[in-house]
Each structure stands twice: as C-alpha cells, then as structure tokens.
Amino acid sequence: MAENRNKDITSRDVDFALWYTDVITKADLVDYTNVKGSMIIRPYGYAIWENIVSILDKKIKATGHVNVQMPMFIPESLFNIEKDHVKGFAPEVAWVTHGGSEKLDERMLVRPTSEVLFCEHYKKIIKSYRDLPILYNQWCTIVRWEKTTRPFLRTREILWQEGHTMHATSEEARTETQKMLKVYENLQKNYMAIPTLVGRKTDKEKFAGAEETYACENVMYDGVALQNGTSHYFGNGFAKAFDIKYLDKENNLVTPYQTSWGLSTRTIGAIIMVHGDDFGLVLPPKIAPIKVILIPINNDDKVLTETNKLKALLDQNDISNTIDNSDKTPGFKFANAEVKGYPIRIEIGPRDLDNNEVTLVRRDTLEKATVKLDLLISKVKQLLEDIQSNLYNEALKRRDKMIYQVSTYEEMKAASKNKGLIYTSWCGDATCENKIKEELGLSSRCIPLDDIPSGKCVYCGKEAKHHIYFGKQY
Amino acid sequence: MAENRNKDITSRDVDFALWYTDVITKADLVDYTNVKGSMIIRPYGYAIWENIVSILDKKIKATGHVNVQMPMFIPESLFNIEKDHVKGFAPEVAWVTHGGSEKLDERMLVRPTSEVLFCEHYKKIIKSYRDLPILYNQWCTIVRWEKTTRPFLRTREILWQEGHTMHATSEEARTETQKMLKVYENLQKNYMAIPTLVGRKTDKEKFAGAEETYACENVMYDGVALQNGTSHYFGNGFAKAFDIKYLDKENNLVTPYQTSWGLSTRTIGAIIMVHGDDFGLVLPPKIAPIKVILIPINNDDKVLTETNKLKALLDQNDISNTIDNSDKTPGFKFANAEVKGYPIRIEIGPRDLDNNEVTLVRRDTLEKATVKLDLLISKVKQLLEDIQSNLYNEALKRRDKMIYQVSTYEEMKAASKNKGLIYTSWCGDATCENKIKEELGLSSRCIPLDDIPSGKCVYCGKEAKHHIYFGKQY
Numbered sequence: 001m002a003e004n005r006n007k008d009i010t011s012r013d014v015d016f017a018l019w020y021t022d023v024i025t026k027a028d029l030v031d032y033t034n035v036k037g038s039m040i041i042r043p044y045g046y047a048i049w050e051n052i053v054s055i056l057d058k059k060i061k062a063t064g065h066v067n068v069q070m071p072m073f074i075p076e077s078l079f080n081i082e083k084d085h086v087k088g089f090a091p092e093v094a095w096v097t098h099g100g101s102e103k104l105d106e107r108m109l110v111r112p113t114s115e116v117l118f119c120e121h122y123k124k125i126i127k128s129y130r131d132l133p134i135l136y137n138q139w140c141t142i143v144r145w146e147k148t149t150r151p152f153l154r155t156r157e158i159l160w161q162e163g164h165t166m167h168a169t170s171e172e173a174r175t176e177t178q179k180m181l182k183v184y185e186n187l188q189k190n191y192m193a194i195p196t197l198v199g200r201k202t203d204k205e206k207f208a209g210a211e212e213t214y215a216c217e218n219v220m221y222d223g224v225a226l227q228n229g230t231s232h233y234f235g236n237g238f239a240k241a242f243d244i245k246y247l248d249k250e251n252n253l254v255t256p257y258q259t260s261w262g263l264s265t266r267t268i269g270a271i272i273m274v275h276g277d278d279f280g281l282v283l284p285p286k287i288a289p290i291k292v293i294l295i296p297i298n299n300d301d302k303v304l305t306e307t308n309k310l311k312a313l314l315d316q317n318d319i320s321n322t323i324d325n326s327d328k329t330p331g332f333k334f335a336n337a338e339v340k341g342y343p344i345r346i347e348i349g350p351r352d353l354d355n356n357e358v359t360l361v362r363r364d365t366l367e368k369a370t371v372k373l374d375l376l377i378s379k380v381k382q383l384l385e386d387i388q389s390n391l392y393n394e395a396l397k398r399r400d401k402m403i404y405q406v407s408t409y410e411e412m413k414a415a416s417k418n419k420g421l422i423y424t425s426w427c428g429d430a431t432c433e434n435k436i437k438e439e440l441g442l443s444s445r446c447i448p449l450d451d452i453p454s455g456k457c458v459y460c461g462k463e464a465k466h467h468i469y470f471g472k473q474y
Numbered sequence: 475m476a477e478n479r480n481k482d483i484t485s486r487d488v489d490f491a492l493w494y495t496d497v498i499t500k501a502d503l504v505d506y507t508n509v510k511g512s513m514i515i516r517p518y519g520y521a522i523w524e525n526i527v528s529i530l531d532k533k534i535k536a537t538g539h540v541n542v543q544m545p546m547f548i549p550e551s552l553f554n555i556e557k558d559h560v561k562g563f564a565p566e567v568a569w570v571t572h573g574g575s576e577k578l579d580e581r582m583l584v585r586p587t588s589e590v591l592f593c594e595h596y597k598k599i600i601k602s603y604r605d606l607p608i609l610y611n612q613w614c615t616i617v618r619w620e621k622t623t624r625p626f627l628r629t630r631e632i633l634w635q636e637g638h639t640m641h642a643t644s645e646e647a648r649t650e651t652q653k654m655l656k657v658y659e660n661l662q663k664n665y666m667a668i669p670t671l672v673g674r675k676t677d678k679e680k681f682a683g684a685e686e687t688y689a690c691e692n693v694m695y696d697g698v699a700l701q702n703g704t705s706h707y708f709g710n711g712f713a714k715a716f717d718i719k720y721l722d723k724e725n726n727l728v729t730p731y732q733t734s735w736g737l738s739t740r741t742i743g744a745i746i747m748v749h750g751d752d753f754g755l756v757l758p759p760k761i762a763p764i765k766v767i768l769i770p771i772n773n774d775d776k777v778l779t780e781t782n783k784l785k786a787l788l789d790q791n792d793i794s795n796t797i798d799n800s801d802k803t804p805g806f807k808f809a810n811a812e813v814k815g816y817p818i819r820i821e822i823g824p825r826d827l828d829n830n831e832v833t834l835v836r837r838d839t840l841e842k843a844t845v846k847l848d849l850l851i852s853k854v855k856q857l858l859e860d861i862q863s864n865l866y867n868e869a870l871k872r873r874d875k876m877i878y879q880v881s882t883y884e885e886m887k888a889a890s891k892n893k894g895l896i897y898t899s900w901c902g903d904a905t906c907e908n909k910i911k912e913e914l915g916l917s918s919r920c921i922p923l924d925d926i927p928s929g930k931c932v933y934c935g936k937e938a939k940h941h942i943y944f945g946k947q948y
Contacts, residue, residue, distance in 0.1 A: 031595060034552060035582070038545035040595055043610070046541050067520050071512035072584075072615055072631050073568075078508060091574045094547075096584070098569040099619035099630075108509070110546075110570070110584070121505060121514055136517070141546055141615070145573035157546050 004279050005335035011278050016222040020150075023272060027281040027339050030151045037149050037156030041265070044340065047289035048268055049159065053139065055191055055286075056161065056263065059183050065135040065163060070117040072140070073108040078116050082241045085115060088208020092145045094156070110143040115209065115234075115260060118164040119242040122256075126166060128247045132256060133176070134166040152269035153226070153474050160264035166256045168248070170235065173257035177233040178449075180261040181214045184229035192267065193284040193391035194218050194274050195399050196228075197421075197469060199446030204430050210260075211235040217445045217469065219399045220273035223419025225445050225471040228270045231261035269474075274395050275364075281341030282363055284391050285384040292321040292380060293342040297330045297349040307348045310358070310376065317377050319384075338363065343387050344380060364390055403469075412458050412470075416440045421471035425464035427457035435459055436470060445469040478753055479809035485752050490696040494624075497746060501755040501813050504625040511623050511630030515739070518814065521763035522742055523633065527613065529665055529760075530635065530737065533657050539609040539637060544591040546614070547582040552590050556715045559589060562682020566618045568630070584617040589683065589708075589734060592638040593716040596730075600640060602721050606730060607650070608640040626743035627700070627948050634738035640730045642722070644709065647731035651707040652923075654735040655688045658703035666741065667758040667865035668692050668748050669873050670702075671895075671943060673920030678904050684734075685709040691919045691943065693873045694747040697893025699919050699945040702744045705735035743948070748869050749838075755815030756837055758865050759858040766795040766854060767816040771804045771823040781822045784832070784850065791851050793858075812837065817861050818854060838864055877943075886932050886944075890914045895945035899938035901931035909933055910944060919943040 009026060012019040024030050029045035041049065057067075073096060080086055093109040111117065118136065125131065139161045146154050163180060167173040181198055188194040197217040206213035210232035218226045236255040238244075245253045275282040285291055292314055296307040307323055314321040324333045330347070337345045347359040357370045360379065364387045371379045402420025406412045415422050422442065426432060433444050436459055447466045455464050483500060486493040498504050503519030515523065531541075547570060554560055567583040585591065592610065599605065613635045620628050637654060641647040655672055662668040671691040680687035684706035692700045710729040712718075719727045749756040759765055766788055770781040781797055788795040798807045804821070811819045821833040831844045834853065838861045845853045876894025880886045889896050896916065900906060907918050910933055921940045929938050 031598065033545055033591075034594060035545040035547055035549060035591070038547065040545065040591075041543040043540035043542050046543050049543075050541065066517035067524065068517050069515040069520055069523075069633065071507055071509040071514070072617070073509055073512065075509060093574065094570045095572040096568045097571045100565045100567065117507075117509070117514075120508060124505065143546070159543065 005331060006279055006339055009278060009280060009339070012221060012276070019276075019278070020273065023276050023280055023339070024151055027341065029268070029272075029281070037146055039149070039151045039155055041159075044289065045268065048271070048283070048287060049265055051287055051289060052187075052191075052267060053161075056183075056187055057139070059187065060137050060161070060163065063135075063179060063183065065137045065165075068136050068138055069140070070111075070114050070121070070138060072111055074111055074116060075106050075108050077106060078120060079109055081116060081119075082209050082238050085209035085238075089113070089144075094143045094145050111140075112142055112144045113260075113262070114138065114140075114142075114162055115164065115238055116242075119238050119244065122166055122239075123242050123244045126244055126246050126256065129168055129249055132166060132168045132246060133172060135163075135176075136165065137161055137163040150269075150474075152265055152272070158264045158266070160262050162262040163260060165259045166239070166244070167258070168246075168256060170257045173235075173259050174233055177212070177214060177231045177259045177261070180259070181216070181229070181231040184216050184231070184261075184263055187263075188216060188218065188228065188267075188270075189392065191284065191286045192271050193286075193388060193395060194270055195392065195396040197446060197448070199448045199469070201446055202430070202433055202444045202468075204433055205444055207232045209234065209237060211237065214449075215446055218270045218274060219402055219421060219471075220270070220474070221276070221398070222273070223402045223421070223472070224474055225421060225469075226266070226270050226273070226474045227445075228267050229261075229263040232259060234258040234260065275391055276341070279366070280339030282391070283341040283343060285343045285388045288320075288341070288343050290320050290322050290340075290342050291384060292319055292344045292346060293337045293340075294321060294323045294346050294348060295330060295333045295337065296323070296325065297347055300350055302353060303348055303350055306353055310346065310348065313377060314380070317381075319377075319380060334361075338366075344383055346376075362387055364394075406458060407455055409458055412436075413440065416442060421445060421469045423467065423469055424458040425453065425455040426466050426468045427460055427462045428465035429457075429460065429462075432457055432459035440470075441472065442470040443473055445471050445473070479805060480753055480813055483752060483754060483813070486695060486750070493750075493752070494747065497750050497754055497813070498625050501815065503742070503746075503755075511620055513623070513625045513629055515633075518763065519742065522745070522757070522761060523739055525761055525763060526661075526665075526741060527635075530657075530661055531613070533661065534611050534635070534637065537609075537653060537657065539611045539639075542610050542612055543614070544585075544588050544595070544612060546585055548585055548590060549580050549582050551580060552594060553583055555590060555593075556683050556712050559683035559712075563587070563618075566620065568617045568619050585614075586616055586618045587734075587736070588612065588614075588616075588636055589638065589712055590716075593712050593718065596640055596713075597716050597718045600718055600720050600730060603642055603723055606640060606642045606720060607646060609637075609650075610639065611635055611637040624743075624948075626739055626746070632738045632740070634736050636736040637734060639733045640713070640718070641732070642720075642730060644731045647709075647733050648707055651686070651688060651705045651733045651735070654733070655690070655703075655705040658690050658705070658735075658737055661737075662690060662692065662702065662741075662744075663866065665758065665760045666745050666748075667760075667862055667869060668702075668744055669866065669870040671920060671922070673922045673943070675704075675920055676904070676907060676918045676942075678907055679918055681706045683708065683711060685711065688923075689920055692744045692748060693876055693895060693945075694744070694948070695750070695872070696747070697876045697895070697946070698948055699895060699943075700740070700744050700747070700948045701919075702741050703735075703737040706733060708732040708734065749865055750815070753840070754813030756865070757815040757817060759817040759862045762794075762815070762817050764794050764796050764814075764816050765858060766793055766818045766820060767811045767814075768795060768797045768820050768822060769804060769807045769811065770797070770799065771821055774824055776827060777822055777824055780827055784820065784822065787851060788854070791855075793851075793854060812840075818857055836861055838868075880932060881929055883932055886910075887914065890916060895919060895943045897941065897943055898932040899927070899929040900940050900942045901934055901936045902939035903931075903934065903936075906931055906933035914944075915946065916944040917947050919945050919947070
C-alpha cells in the first residue's frame with residue numbers, strides 16, 4: 001500500500017474515536033462551535049447531505065409521498081397527549097419559556113420528532129376513507145438535548161426526514177412500515193455501499209409510543225453497531241389518543257393506523273466509519289459531491305491547458321470534478337485528495353502528457369494506473385463503478401467477519417471480547433436481555449425479519465422465540 | 475368573464491384580508507394549528523416552496539456560493555456581541571432556558587438570523603487573503619416571536635435562505651450586495667411574474683447592524699407594499715466586533731467586509747397577492763408545481779382512455795400534470811382547478827373527442843379554446859409561455875397605475891387616500907420620514923438605485939437628497 005502522507009491522522013486501529021475526529025475535521029466536513037452540543041456542517045459535509053437528500057427525496061416521492069412542513073415548536077399540553085411518547089422523550093427536550101421579554105403562558109418544546117404535530121393535523125383533515133392513505137414526509141431539523149457530542153452521531157440538532165402516514169387498515173400500515181425500511185436498506189446498499197442488517201427492535205429498544213420498531217443496523221469498522229434509519233408501526237395508539245376517526249365505506253366511524261420512519265445526518269457518520277481509512281475519508285462515488293480531482297503537477301502551460309481540457313471533458317460527461325490549482329506542492333495536493341476521499345484523482349504531468357497519458361489513482365485501493373487520454377472518460381466511468389462495488393464488497397466481507405454465532409452464554413462471553421456483533425437465540429424475555437446488557441455491556445440490536453426460531457435462549461436456556469443480534473452501539 | 479363557481483371566496487375588492495385567508499385555506503396551501511404563531515405548510519403549498527428553492531438554489535450556486543448548516547441556537551453572550559443587532563432583534567426572539575429538566579447555565583435563543591454564528595465561524599477559518607472571498611449560504615428555519623400571524627407574511631417560524639459572505643475589500647462586498655439583489659429581482663420578474671422596485675432602505679428601515687440595506691419591494695393587488703428579499707452591506711462592523719482579521723498580500727493584518735442577503739416563504743404570499751383573483755389562486759407556470767390539470771367530464775371508456783393517453787403525452791414532454799379522477803361533478807372539478815390556480819385546465823369530453831378535440835382553459839384570463847389533439851402539446855407549451863408573460867404584463871400595468879408621483883405635501887395627503895405607493899422627493903432627514911409615518915401612516919419603502927435627486931423635500935421643503943417611495947406595508 002502507498003505511504004500515508006497524512007501523518008497527523010490517528011490510525012483507526014490505535015484509537016478509532018480519535019481517528020474519527022481527525023477525519024471529520026481534516027476533511028473539512030464539520031467544525032466545532034461554542035454552541036454546546038451543536039456542530040457546523042461545512043460546505044463539503046453539507047454537499048454530501050445534499051446528495052443524500054436528493055436521492056432519498058426522489059425515492060420517497062416515487063413511493064407516493066409528498067412533503068409538508070409542520071411547526072418546530074410543540075406546546076407542552078399537546079406533547080403530553082400520548083403517555084409512552086412523553087416518557088421516552090421528556091428527559092431530552094429543549095424548552096422555550098420566553099418570547100422576547102415575556103414569559104409564555106404555556107412553555108413549548110422544540111420538536112424532538114413530530115408525531116403529535118402530525119396527529120393534530122390529521123384529526124382535522126381525515127374525515128372519510130377517501131382521505132386515506134395519507135402519505136406525508138418532512139425534511140427538517142429536530143432537537144434532542146444530548147449530554148455528549150459526536151458530530152453526525154450524537155448532536156443536539158439533527159437534520160433528518162420524518163415520514164408520517166395514516167392508513168385505513170393495520171395491514172396497509174404494516175406494509176408501509178416494511179416498504180420504507182426497504183427504501184433505507186436500498187439507499188445504504190446501492191448508494192452508500194453499506195451492508196445493512198434489517199430487523200425488528202425488542203420492546204425494550206423500540207421507539208417511545210410505537211407498537212413495533214424496525215431498524216437498519218450498520219456495523220462500523222470498529223465492530224460497533226450504528227442504528228441508521230428506523231421505521232415504526234404505531235397501530236392505532238396515537239390515533240386513539242388524538243381521537244382521529246374516519247367514516248369507512250360502510251359508514252362506520254373507525255380509527256386509522258399509523259407509521260413513521262426517519263433517516264438523519266447520522267448516516268454520514270456511517271459512511272465515514274464504514275469506508276474511511278488511515279489516509280482519511282473514502283466516499284462511495286454515488287454519494288461523493290466531487291467524483292474526480294484533477295491535479296496538475298506543475299505550472300507548465302501544456303500541463304495547465306491539458307488540465308482545463310480534461311475538466312471540460314469531465315463536465316461534458318456530467319462527472320463532477322474540481323481542479324486543485326492552489327500553490328501547494330503535488331505531495332500536499334495528493335494528501336489533501338486522500339483526506340477528502342475523492343473517488344478518483346487524476347495526476348497530470350509533463351512526462352505522462354508526452355505519451356498522451358495521465359495517471360489515475362483510485363481512492364479505495366490507492367492503486368495507480370496510467371491511461372491514454374482518448375480512453376480517459378470510459379476508464380473513469382468504469383473505475384467509478386468498480387470503486388462503488390468494491391467498497392460494498394469489502395465492507396460486506398469485513399462485517400461478516402465480525403458477526404459471531406454463539407449458542408451458549410460461555411461462548412457469548414468469549415465472543416464479547418471481539419469487535420463486532422453476536423448472533424444467537426433468545427427466549428424473548430426482557431429479563432435475559434437486561435442481564436446481558438448488565439453483564440456484558442451488549443444491547444440487543446435487532447431480530448432478523450425472516451426469523452425462524454430454533455435452539456435455546458443463550459441466557460436462561462429456555463425455548464428460544466427469536467434469533468437476535470447483540471452488540472455495542474453508538 | 476366566466477361565472478365564479480367559488481362562491482365561498484370573499485371578493486378581493488370587498489375584503490382583501492379575508493380574500494387572502496379564503497384563498498390560502500381553500501387552495502390547501504396552509505392549515506392553522508394550535509401552535510400559536512405557526513402554520514402548517516400543506517403539500518401543495520410546500521411544493522411551491524420546493525420549486526422556488528430549486529430555482530433559487532441553482533442561481534445561488536451559479537454565482538459561486540456553497541451551502542452550509544450552522545447551529546439553530548445562539549448563546550446569549552454570542553448574540554450580545556454586536557450592539558445594534560441585539561437592540562433590533564432582542565424583543566422578538568424565543569428563549570430556550572431548559573434542557574430536559576435542567577436549567578441551562580446560559581440561556582440560548584433560537585436564531586432569528588445567523589450573522590453572529592457565521593462571524594464566530596469566520597473568525598476561525600479566515601486567516602489569509604487566500605481564504606477570501608467566503609461565499610456561504612444556508613437554507614433553514616428562523617424564528618421571530620411575532621404577536622400576529624398571517625400565513626407566509628408574518629409567522630413566528632420562517633423558512634428562508636440566508637447568504638453570508640466575507641470579502642477582502644469593501645468594493646467587492648458592495649458588488650456582492652448588488653449582485654444578490656439582482657438575483658432576487660430576476661427570480662421575481664422572470665419566474666414569479668412579479669414586477670419589483672429595487673432600492674435602498676433608509677437608515678430608519680435598514681437591518682439591525684447593517685450599514686446599508688437594499689430590498690425588493692413588491693406592490694400587492696390592494697396597493698400595499700411587501701418587502702420581499704433583502705441584501706445587506708455590513709461594512710466591517712460585525713468583523714470588528716468579532717475581531718475577524720486576515721493577512722493581506724503585503725502581510726498586514728486587516729479586517730474583511732461582509733454582506734448578508736435573504737429571501738423567505740413570504741415570497742409565496744407575494745405570488746398569491748399579486749396574481750390571485752376572486753376565483754382563487756393564480757400561479758405563474760414557472761412556479762406552479764402542477765402546470766396542467768386534466769378533467770375527464772364523464773366516465774366513458776373513451777374519455778378515460780384518452781385522458782390517460784394525454785397524461786402520458788404530457789409526462790413525455792416534461793409538463794407536470796395531474797388527472798382529477800375524483801367522483802365529483804365536472805362543475806366541482808372546474809371550481810377546484812380554479813381555486814388551485816393550475817395554469818391550464820384541459821376538459822376531455824365525448825363530443826370534443828368525436829372531433830378529435832379537447833377544450834383548454836387558461837387560468838389567468840379563463841378564456842376557453844378547443845384544440846385538435848395532434849396540436850395539443852405545442853398549444854400547451856405556447857399557452858404556458860403566454861400565461862407567464864401575460865401575468866407579468868398585467869401585474870406591471872396594475873402596479874404602475876398604483877404609483878402616484880407627488881411634489882407637495884398636499885398632493886401627498888390626497889394621494890395617500892388611494893391604494894398604492896407614492897413617489898416623491900425627500901431631504902434625507904429622519905424627522906420628515908417620521909412625521910410622514912405619524913401623520914399619514916406611510917413608511918418609506920426604498921430609494922431607487924439609479925436616483926438623481928431633484929426638487930424639494932415633500933415634507934419640509936428643503937433641498938431634496940433622494941427620490942423615495944412611501945407606502946403602507948405588510
């Protein structure tokens with residue numbers, strides 16, 4: 001492998017948390033601020049989010065949803081309507097108590113999620129079966145008053161989308177829950193090159209107020225699980241609490257069924273921690289705001305002219321690119337290109353040009369190749385595809401090596417010393433789940449969707465009701 | 475003119491405020507909510523905003539800007555750094571005092587605008603002339619604790635973009651201020667079909683902390699002015715307050731110059747109040763989320779088949795469209811199409827089809843025409859262009875009729891009884907400006923950009939320094 005020019009990035013095998021901080025700051029993704037718990041998403045980081053929004057928004061619309069915008073504030077009395085929901089979120093909300101110099105009659109919280117706001121609106125607009133299904137989505141910022149800050153992973157402010165839908169029947173609502181879970185899985189697999197475990201959360205881990213929560217679980221390079229995208233089936237609990245009813249075809253007043261689903265800027269954290277290496281960020285081509293960086297290795301007229309020609313050619317072919325024409329050395333520019341994780345770097349030098357060639361370096365493997373100028377575009381296109389699929393395949397291999405299947409608690413204890421997840425059988429009892437958490441520091445991640453239970457519970461030895469993944473979590 | 479089917483819309487000549495409320499609710503643009511001061515932007519209203527964002531974001535990027543995301547909260551001490559700014563905004567901010575159950579050490583406000591957050595960041599990232607200019611933009615929600623609510627015009631939460639830029643010289647910053655003002659003017663003229671007065675605000679009316687504020691002033695159907703898009707030149711006031719300095723080419727530490735500029739969801743209010751009529755909303759084709767509505771006038775197989783064929787044809791030609799296949803009567807559907815302001819309605823009926831024709835109704839004039847099926851697409855395209863330019867021309871004529879040029883205070887008093895703006899001369903003294911406000915209820919709107927002063931001040935009779943527009947404002 002090539003020599004690492006970015007000596008000031010901590011090795012991810014030495015200290016993964018420090019490596020993460022080094023990469024997100026040196027790649028100019030974020031900046032810290034004096035606003036406790038918040039971060040600044042810098043232009044390069046925000047451009048990644050804009051790409052994700054653009055891809056996911058199309059998928060959300062293609063599945064029949066429309067975007068809306070609800071208020072940012074929730075009056076305390078509205079928030080208090082659904083009891084489980086309040087219990088789950090109350091400890092971590094921001095309270096607005098004053099407007100200008102006046103104390104508010106009723107304090108308001110900044111939305112940590114918007115179920116109650118959607119329900120209040122649905123009560124007004126749902127009258128008849130003709131009004132169903134309602135398939136709404138919202139792009140917005142939410143606030144959860146976290147004690148610790150890890151940019152993209154755990155911040156007080158989170159950029160996300162939250163889908164909220166209402167259906168005539170529970171079957172329809174369940175289908176919707178699964179459909180949107182698949183949309184997230186597809187986004188992660190086919191665009192972010194991230195293999196995903198999709199499954200159901202246990203009652204202990206489900207969303208406050210939901211009947212069932214489904215999640216995408218990604219496994220980071222350090223073996224820690226990251227929940228990335230959740231989809232909830234609410235039954236009609238919220239609808240009953242908010243007294244939402246519609247007239248069905250037989251003219252009966254009945255209660256509709258509800259879902260919600262969300263994916264946030266946390267997903268950028270997953271991209272960084274699945275693909276990044278000791279040289280810096282590695283971006284999958286389909287997510288990268290800039291796919292190719294052009295580096296002229298000196299200031300010769302011929303080199304600069306050819307660089308500009310290549311830029312025009314890439315532009316014509318809709319391949320996003322940029323030229324590094326700073327006054328730095330080539331070595332500095334190569335290092336910067338590596339930190340930023342641009343999928344392909346093209347080095348344009350006088351000797352290569354004499355042979356009608358340039359040098360291509362792919363960021364995933366750092367392999368170099370010279371290519372004839374007239375073949376450049378087809379080579380770049382092919383390489384972008386190769387990088388995309390190679391990143392997925394490598395991530396899948398790494399992840400699968402970090403999943404340990406165990407059937408006894410002794411095996412589980414031993415496996416828990418490794419990085420990664422543990423796949424085992426469970427009786428379904430929260431007591432066993434809690435004991436495992438207490439004794440091994442592992443939380444349940446998810447129950448596979450296509451689960452056929454077998455064997456005995458890894459903790460109590462009773463008949464198992466589920467297979468399940470356990471692991472450490474972000 | 476056609477008969478108005480939407481009997482439940484108040485006539486705009488009878489009560490413009492009621493007309494506005496009727497249109498925004500009956501066209502399904504917004505819904506009211508129990509969250510005081512806030513509104514829900516419903517799918518149809520939000521789709522208009524999405525179109526505006528998409529157009530304006532491209533223009534902002536084409537002028538070299540990049541998007542970022544700053545925190546939503548501002549600690550009180552950070553907010554207090556620039557004194558004029560605090561004075562201007564303090565009475566109308568929302569204060570967060572508690573996180574979960576804990577009182578915060580320092581209370582935070584929800585951003586009413588983000589100058590101080592950008593300045594804090596700029597202090598960290600601006601070191602050298604090489605770092606300039608910095609051309610940042612942010613799409614976000616801001617909060618201003620208004621006492622009254624008028625959807626789109628005056629709400630506590632506002633969706634907007636705010637550009638914040640830093641420049642090496644004051645000339646560059648001034649050029650930027652004008653450039654972005656022109657971007658807003660162009661957006662309004664060429665997309666929203668709204669004629670715009672662009673000019674400079676007086677010191678009394680400028681943005682808190684700015685040296686100069688420029689604005690686009692639109693004149694509504696009722697003659698009231700709406701400030702729609704502002705662009706500020708800050709000089710280096712904020713930069714000095716935040717101690718932002720850079721090393722210039724001669725190695726001197728100097729202070730950079732700053733601008734900011736913003737346009738909000740208020741612009742949707744302008745579209746409604748400039749173009750709407752007693753039948754409902756009228757949307758300029760370039761802003762309309764749905765350009766054509768297809769209405770089958772019965773359920774005959776032939777009619778439905780042809781309707782679907784026409785939909786496919788419009789889709790192929792990238793003309794956004796929808797079919798109204800509800801079980802309502804044609805009359806009801808026509809009324810709904812009028813309320814929603816779709817630029818073109820196509821009525822598909824059996825008799826027309828026998829002649830290979832359909833009926834087209836343009837929303838701006840409500841004129842009907844039959845058109846042969848094989849000419850439909852070219853006719854629709856031409857009509858969309860006609861509607862776009864006709865709306866602008868009509869709005870321009872209406873507005874120009876509502877501008878009264880006066881040179882004496884007697885004339886001004888008389889003209890102030892009319893709907894519209896007054897164009898006159900002014901000495902530049904705030905005393906006269908305040909007296910006019912006090913006595914006639916008119917505020918200064920703007921000083922034209924290309925002003926050549928002439929005549930005497932309309933109030934005090936001294937030598938005039940400016941021409942200026944006065945008017946009632948939203």
